[in-house]
Amino acid sequence: MAEADVRKAFTDQAQFCDRSGAPLTAAIVGAIGLVLDGSTETGRRALGWSGDPRGSADSVPLRLAGGFHALARRGVERRLTRLYRGEIENAHAVVAETLQRRDAELVGWLDSPPQTNETGRAGAIMAGLMLLAAEYRLPFELIELGASAGLNLNMDRFGFVLGGVQAGDLASPLQLAPLWEGGHPPAAEVKILARRGVDQNPVRTADPAERERLIAYCWPDQPERMQRLQAALALADLSPPPLEQGDAADFVERCLAEPQPDGMCRVVYHTIFWTYLPADKQERIRNALAGAGAQATLERPLAWLRYELQGETGAAELHLQTWPGGRERHLATGHPHGSRIIWHA
Numbered sequence: 001m002a003e004a005d006v007r008k009a010f011t012d013q014a015q016f017c018d019r020s021g022a023p024l025t026a027a028i029v030g031a032i033g034l035v036l037d038g039s040t041e042t043g044r045r046a047l048g049w050s051g052d053p054r055g056s057a058d059s060v061p062l063r064l065a066g067g068f069h070a071l072a073r074r075g076v077e078r079r080l081t082r083l084y085r086g087e088i089e090n091a092h093a094v095v096a097e098t099l100q101r102r103d104a105e106l107v108g109w110l111d112s113p114p115q116t117n118e119t120g121r122a123g124a125i126m127a128g129l130m131l132l133a134a135e136y137r138l139p140f141e142l143i144e145l146g147a148s149a150g151l152n153l154n155m156d157r158f159g160f161v162l163g164g165v166q167a168g169d170l171a172s173p174l175q176l177a178p179l180w181e182g183g184h185p186p187a188a189e190v191k192i193l194a195r196r197g198v199d200q201n202p203v204r205t206a207d208p209a210e211r212e213r214l215i216a217y218c219w220p221d222q223p224e225r226m227q228r229l230q231a232a233l234a235l236a237d238l239s240p241p242p243l244e245q246g247d248a249a250d251f252v253e254r255c256l257a258e259p260q261p262d263g264m265c266r267v268v269y270h271t272i273f274w275t276y277l278p279a280d281k282q283e284r285i286r287n288a289l290a291g292a293g294a295q296a297t298l299e300r301p302l303a304w305l306r307y308e309l310q311g312e313t314g315a316a317e318l319h320l321q322t323w324p325g326g327r328e329r330h331l332a333t334g335h336p337h338g339s340r341i342i343w344h345a
Contacts, residue, residue, distance in 0.1 A: 006046060006060065007033050009053040013061035016314055017219065020337070024084065024221040028068055029061045031095040040103040045110050056309045057275055059113050062217070067109030068095065070216035071102055084220055112201055113276050114217045117148035119232045120225065120338030121271040122155040123176045124307045124318045126190065127162050128331055129267065131320070131345060133188035136301050138265045140192045143255050145248045145285075146273030147197030149205050149214055150241030151232040156192045157239060158232075163343055174231035178334070182343035193264060196242045198251040205236055225337065248277060249284040256292035262299040266292075269305040272316065272336055293323030309336060 010033025017026035036043040046053070046060055053060035071077050072084040083094045099106060129140060144153055160167040161177040163184025205211045211233065218226050244251070252268060260266050268289065274282065289304050296302040304321040318332040318341075334341040 003047045006049050006053045007036075009033075009055065010036075010061045013055045013059075016055060020219075020222075020335070020339075022219045022221045024086070025065060025219040027091040028083075028095060029065050031091040032064050032068070032099070033061065034092060035096040035099060040099055040107075042099060042103050042107040042110065045107060056311075056314075060110065062114040063109050063112070064106060065219075066114055066213070066217040067106045068098065069218075069220055070109075070213065071098065071105070072220075073212070073216060077102065115148040115199075115201070115203055115214060116217045117151045117203065117214060117229070117232075118225070118272070118337050119151055119158070119174065119228045120176060120178065121307055121316075121336075122152045122158055123160060123162060123178045123338045124316075124332060124334060124341060125152065125269055125271065125305060126155055126158075126160050126167055126176075127185040127341070127343070128269075128303075128305045128318060128320050129190045130162070130165070130167060130185040130188045131331065132265055132267065132301075132303055132305075132322070133190050134186035135322075136265050136298070137188075138263060138301070140190065141194040141260070141264050141266045142192055142196070143252070143266065143268045144195075144197035145252065145268065145270040146276070147199045147202065147241070147243055149203035149210075149233075149236065150197045150199075150243035151229075151236055152271070153195045153197050153241035153243070154232070154235050154239055156190060157235050162341070172231075172235070174228055174235060176228070176338070178338055179340040180343065181341070182332075183345065184343060185345070196244070196255070198244055198246045198248055200245070200247065202243050202245050205233055206240075247281070248273075249281040249288070252285050253288045256288050256302075260300045260302075265301045265303060267303045267305055271307040272309060274306060274308045289321070289323075290326070293321075293326055296323035298324065307334075307338075 014026045014030035051058045072081045082088045159170045159172040159175040163180040302323040310317045316336045321328045331345040
């Protein structure tokens with residue numbers, strides 16, 4: 001990518017943050033894109049990015065936004081912390097001086113994509129599970145790819161209001177009620193009997209440093225997201241999600257090769273993960289699902305549920321493919337954080 005493409009990725013991400021009700025994050029992301037230059041290792045690496053820097057791909061702007069938020073939370077740069085508190089308005093100057101002083105720390109944030117483990121996306125996945133529960137009337141085995149800290153593996157311990165339909169644990173400290181348009185999912189009980197997830201770099205939330213890194217990716221001017229994250233972390237402390245480190249394609253192939261008991265629906269799902277995956281691994285996952293799907297029965301159905309970014313629109317789409325039969329459906333369209341859902345099914 002040319003330098004101009006990288007800077008445009010920051011501009012586009014800043015505009016998306018602003019449209020999403022996060023003006024502080026927008027100002028910081030925009031300022032980073034303006035002040036990056038060849039005088040720092042961070043600037044050289046970012047501006048010379050060899051992949052796709054956009055938010056729908058490598059998310060270079062949000063990698064660095066996480067680094068700046070982490071510094072602000074630690075309080076090691078007082079002017080930066082004051083900027084995050086809303087006490088200073090000149091983001092450009094504060095970001096520039098922080099980048100010069102903290103270059104060695106910030107450059108490391110370019111090494112891996114952001115892991116927000118956004119719990120708001122669980123609303124879309126739960127709606128898909130409710131549809132499957134109504135159709136098959138079976139409990140579930142969940143297999144999550146790109147699970148980050150595995151917080152959404154606990155989604156049956158969240159409470160939901162989805163298009164006016166209640167689901168999950170209505171006494172949970174984590175309640176999700178996204179803005180909803182269109183129809184609604186069926187009022188079917190979702191019972192999860194087994195769950196497991198994989199991530200190339202799983203976040204071990206029992207480690208304070210890793211927990212803090214996860215929090216740093218959450219936009220600070222969206223307090224409701226921060227509250228949801230804190231509630232999900234508290235639930236994970238009580239019910240640690242089964243999570244392993246590994247390659248997603250290897251994991252899927254291994255899981256789908258295991259015998260599936262009668263009377264259980266096996267669901268492979270992921271949210272805002274697919275674009276980070278190389279094309280060869282995407283193909284392996286598709287092939288593994290198709291192979292397992294050929295063996296599926298109504299007593300042992302298989303489903304592929306995913307909430308992923310689509311094209312240049314900035315929207316996410318919920319798609320469902322089920323076996324036997326391989327039927328593909330576009331269930332919903334929504335905000336990438338799950339804050340708004342348009343139901344199509």
